[in-house]
Amino acid sequence: MSHHGVAKSGQDDSAKAPIETTPLLPPGPTTADASQEAQLDAHTNGTANGKRNGKAVDPDDGHTTANQTISFARGALCAAALAFLIFLQATNISLITTTQSRIAADLDAFDKTSWFTSAYLIAMSALGPLNGKLSSVFSPRICIFASTIILAIGSVLSSLAQSFEAFVFGRAVTGMGASGVFTISIIIVLELTGSKRRGIAIGLLNSGYTVGVAVGATAAGGLLPLVGWRALFWAQAPIAIAGGLVLLFAIPHDFTAGAKDESGHSTLKRVGRLDYFGALTLTAAIVLVLYALSSPKEIPILPIILSALVFLTFVLNEIYLAKDPIIPITLLKSRGLLLTCLSTVGYMMARWSVLFYTPTYAIAVRQWSPATAGSILIPTNAGFAAGGLLVGWFHVRRQGSFYIPCLVVYALFPITMVLLAYLSTQHSNPVLYILIVAAGGAVTGAALNYTLAHLLHLTPKSTHYMATSLVATFRGFAGSFGSAIGGGMFTRKLATSLQSHFESEGLHHKERLIRRLLGSPALVGELTGVDKEVAIRGYEDALRMLFLAGAGLAVVMVFVQAGTGWRGAKDESVLDEERDALVRNSNTQSAREEE
Template sequence: MSSTSPLAGKLSQIFSPRVCIFVSTIILAIGVIFTSLAGSFEAFVLGRVVTGVGAAGIFTVSIIIVLELTGSKRRGVFVGLLNSGYTVGVAAGATVAGALLPHVGWRALFWLQAPLALFGGTCLLFSIPHDFTAGKNSTSQGSIWPRLARIDYLGAVTLTLSIVLFLFALSSPKKIPVIPVVLSGIVLITFILNEVYIARDPIIPVTLLKSRGLLFTCLGTVGYMMSRWSVLFYTPVYALAVRDWSPATAGSVLIPTNGGFAIGGLLVGWLHIRRQGSFYIPSLVVYTLFPLTLMLLAQISTPHSSATLFIFTVFFNGFVTGAALNYTLAHLLHLTPKSTHYIATSLIATFRGFAGSFGSAIGGGIFTRVLRASMEDGYRDSGIDPEGKESLIRRVLGSPALVSGLNGVDGKVAVGGYVAALRSLWVAAAGCAALMILVQASTGWTAAKEEADVEVVSGQDHVHGQVQDEER
């Protein structure tokens, strides 16, 4: 998903966003059907890859559509609505899946998504205007085959390979292997050189990242959302393993945090983001509140802490996240020229996709390593050789629901291990989020200067002329 998001943005300029988002829903439907039919782990992973390619198109193109079909006064509200749609889907999906899993099995949970995706894609196909195009540049002109030939396929492949190698290394359950990290760096350098010197139409215009505001906004988004994904992935794990809640109840933990996300984005969009201009101070305020919620989560993630306090904390974590994404996007549009808003917002969508991959892999690596070490130490403290418990440790690492069935020393060690792992994960996430305050502060508050004659460079595409008004 994160690797193909830039490619989805490029394709939306060739085939129009309307067609791209419809085709993306078809690809997603194929992916979930293939996943449900998988007879091996390798086939399962391949199905998830196909699903991710489809999700990339939906995620990226939807942001482009909303930004281009709304004006500055309504943009904050509609971005908030879009983010609310994402977060409601995440919460509903987790809750429904937890309730249905014991009754229909995991395969049905995947193939049931296919008709929903196709229905949504069909609705989008007929609701988006036929003449709607993404941006006004030469990429959308001329016959289709020359435009397809201009796509930066080498950039797409090297970017994907670099990310996969990096995440493979950082998600290791024992220790981080060096070779994949080194190879990832080499491939990343190849990608950058290709974007700067070879690609006619770079998949990510590296030259645009010379803009301080855009560069630090993208980096801040990655770090912030990496920390946010630790909440989305691991609050249900806490509910399952530490509180011994049912799968459906554990999944419903995401309802308050995603409800907070929706409310935060909508409120700031409705009440505050009703103008063009700087949102520097509001962005820093919500960036500062976010790591405080993570530190509180780390402190209260125990078997006997207040469930009400835990629910309120995850709600407030979601609230400040929704507000932060809306504020920082509005501030970015203030920092960059109007003529670059299309590319800038596409890059934000791309980096948000990176954050999901990085957050799940890096956070999962931290969590798993601490959990294993804590359980091994727990058995040693109880006078038991952890090597004799290796099989159980391995199963507990992969299944938090297994903890509720353990008794005696095994149950005590497993719960203690999960508490230690969750605390370590959320403290690390808070540290990352605190660093992002400085990154966001580095974006500055000075508006971009508009010139009468603007040149936008995207590979060899040049757009000259008066800056167009952003509202249609």
């Protein structure tokens, strides 16, 4: 007790703990006092080698160092392999935007194109927490290698599909593999970086992701006339397997995910404790609600009711049955974590509407080629990468609150969405349009870096891996929701707008053309006369509605993010201790007065 009292009354213990480069006998007359204080601090923290809560601490500024280290050669191999895999995983999201017309025509799925991306994103996001837990059982190197095999299998299945159902199944399998790639990449980055470099490392990870999104649409659009859409999928398989093999041999055998398991349970028993039923019910609930909300005509009620019942089953399972819940309810009781997850979903849903539908604008309204239309994502993703990297390089170089910066970048994004809504016309300035798209990407990249850094401030260190895994999961949910819900809104508005414009022109019985236009923006360029004018107006109306809806959602998310607060987990624990002390003093005083 006396040791703790001295540690609290003095300076920050992190400033006194020795490290490997600290002289054993510092100069000056206070050597004995310094040694005594160092021993006292080491005893208080449970270590004598310059660590705080299991992490090495820089005595000059209190920054924590990396949990694990690997050689430069291994690090370079890991970085290269992860870059390729993140790139590959991200291309699967955007390549659909420039190839969906051809795929829809081959599979006769014009009114179901939103599921080409949603099936991939739902599987990717729903299995995020499960992959995080599996990596702590089998190690990250084994899990990421297995994930690349699954990704390769899904790519081959997608390329061989002869029906809409078979293609969507292949996309879902691909998403299962991509989930492990993204989740375990975050774990590896957190393990190998200290607090000084974590911001720039996360920025680089997001940059690789966004480069894949940008290049995927452009490359797919350019290669589509040359090799066809099927080759774009099966060609991913050898790249994925090669990246997985490099990581399997480059990552050391003793590399772990977070703290080592000390429960004493065997590997088989730990695998058996995983929450498979939770993952299944959560995925089923999401699929049902997205199926309903992505409907191209009217929203069916039955799938929404079933989704609510399945989600209730999921919650009850997490609370009462699951031994190792996929999303711990107790962790979500943290206001900062819960609101960060919710704000991430809403914010990124609006962002995904830009990624999915600016190429659609370029193809349908501007009649650009698929390759040129895909290149519209390059400036927005360049902005995304620049925003994240600049924030990580110049600002996120410390531990602590980033409350105000989070709110600033959150508030800037809906402004860019409103501008896009009114610029998405046939005769707007294309240079201005691209600049606004790039600005939206920049504030989004900054927002993701700031919110992650702020989340690490809000949550205890012991929960950082689960907290970051949950944020990554909810970020994946945003892609699923943005694709399915946004796609449903866009399709319904496009259908009604086309119908009303055709009728106003005295053109009836255009149902077949409308159905084809719903899933094939490239068809607009093949039309002539009034049909083409009506199609362009319909797409302009649908894009304006979608971007304005995204702006409204982003405004709401500013207030949700504001609710996270600025007080960190350490501050709250200190206040709790002070509150308990005041209560004890009050009780003692009352007892004395009664005596």
